[in-house]
Amino acid sequence: DAGVTQSPTHLIKTRGQQVTLRCSPKSGHDTVSWYQQALGQGPQFIFQYYEEEERQRGNFPDRFSGHQFPNYSSELNVNALLLGDSALYLCASSRRRQSTNEKLFFGSGTQLSVL
Amino acid sequence: AQKVTQAQTEISVVEKEDVTLDCVYETRDTTYYLFWYKQPPSGELVFLIRRNSFDEQNEISGRYSWNFQKSTSSFNFTITASQVVDSAVYFCALSGTYTDKLIFGTGTRLQVFP
Numbered sequence: 489d490a491g492v493t494q495s496p497t498h499l500i501k502t503r504g505q506q507v508t509l510r511c512s513p514k515s516g517h518d519t520v521s522w523y524q525q526a527l528g529q530g531p532q533f534i535f536q537y538y539e540e541e542e543r544q545r546g547n548f549p550d551r552f553s554g555h556q557f558p559n560y561s562s563e564l565n566v567n568a569l570l571l572g573d574s575a576l577y578l579c580a581s582s583r584r585r586q587s588t589n590e591k592l593f594f595g596s597g598t599q600l601s602v603l
Numbered sequence: 604a605q606k607v608t609q610a611q612t613e614i615s616v617v618e619k620e621d622v623t624l625d626c627v628y629e630t631r632d633t634t635y636y637l638f639w640y641k642q643p644p645s646g647e648l649v650f651l652i653r654r655n656s657f658d659e660q661n662e663i664s665g666r667y668s669w670n671f672q673k674s675t676s677s678f679n680f681t682i683t684a685s686q687v688v689d690s691a692v693y694f695c696a697l698s699g700t701y702t703d704k705l706i707f708g709t710g711t712r713l714q715v716f717p
Contacts, residue, residue, distance in 0.1 A: 521703060530607075530694055530707030531648070544704055576646060582703050591638070592703060594648035 490515060492595035494579050500601045501569050509564040509598045513581030519543075520562040521592065522554060525576040537562050538584050566600075574602045605630045607697050609708035616685050617716050624680045624711045626695030632656075637671065637678045638696040638705065648694070654678065685715045 493512045501507050513520050519538045523531035533546035537556035551567045560581075566573055576599050580592035606629040616622045628637065639651040652662065654671050662669050666686075670679045682689055692712045696705040 519703065523705075528709070530696075530709050531705070532707075533704045536703060544702065546704070578646075578648065580648075580703075591650050591653050592648075592705065593650065594640075596645055596647040599646075 492579055492581050492593050494577075494595035494598050496598060497596070498599045498601075500603060502603050503569055503571060505569050506565065506567045507569060507600060509566075509577050509579075509600070510561065511564070511579030511581075511595060512561045513579075514593045517581035517583050517593070518560050519582045519584045520556060520560065521580045521582070522562070522564045523578040523580065523594075524548070525578055525597070527575070531578055534564070569602045571602050574600060576600075605632075605635075605697055605699065605706045607695050607706055607708035609695055609711050611711045612709075613712040613714070615714045615716065618687060619684050620715075621681060621683050622685050622713065622715075624682075624693050624695075624713070626678045626680065626708060628676050628678065628695070628697045630697060630699065632699040634700045636698045638698070639669070639678075639680050640694045640696060640707075642692040642694060642710070644691075651680075682713075685713075687715050687717055689713060690715045 495510045521536040522534040525531040534548050535545040536543050540556045553565045556562045576597040578597045579595045582592050608627045635656045637654045640648040666683045668681045692710045694710045695708045
């Protein structure tokens with residue numbers, strides 16, 4: 489049973505460029521969340537996708553956008569990259585529930601370096 | 604606002620020592636969930652435990668145990684007889700009702716030396 493997979497594992501970009509990160513959720517999961525983890529910090533919630541729509545969003549600018557596909561996989565796009573966007577980007581998946589909180593399964597992340 | 608504080612930045616112990624990682628949280632929700640995750644050098648966050656705010660029973664799982672005290676808003680994690688493989692960064696996290704969004708602490712780096 490494959491867990492959450494993310495690609496690429498590492499990426500180097502320059503300021504002003506755009507980047508797309510990809511995530512495939514764990515089998516049986518339909519909800520994908522994205523987190524940004526700066527060096528030495530805890531992960532920060534970016535947004536969550538369910539049924540191909542953004543359902544929740546954290547305190548991130550519009551430069552951060554996403555998409556969810558019918559097969560539940562997801563992309564995170566970041567435009568006009570800044571040096572401060574350098575971080576580990578983690579994808580997490582879960583099953584959507586109405587009443588109880590589901591634990592999240594995380595991928596190994598994409599390490600983005602902006603030069 | 605919700606907040607999680609892990610005051611211990613880094614802890615170093617020798618193998619077989621017991622170690623406790625502290626976590627203090629703030630929330631106005633009456634129903635909430637607390638989590639511990641482990642992050643080894645590979646980067647993946649590994650789920651360890653989830654507790655809801657109505658269940659204050661302490662839990663033990665092998666060498667791991669958790670002490671949830673609502674009165675002090677704390678959810679501490681103890682590793683008994685630590686092993687080198689326990690070396691990782693440990694995160695405490697909080698979420699509210701009807702949401703998977705996690706609020707993480709800044710993590711505690713645990714180093715276990717042989």
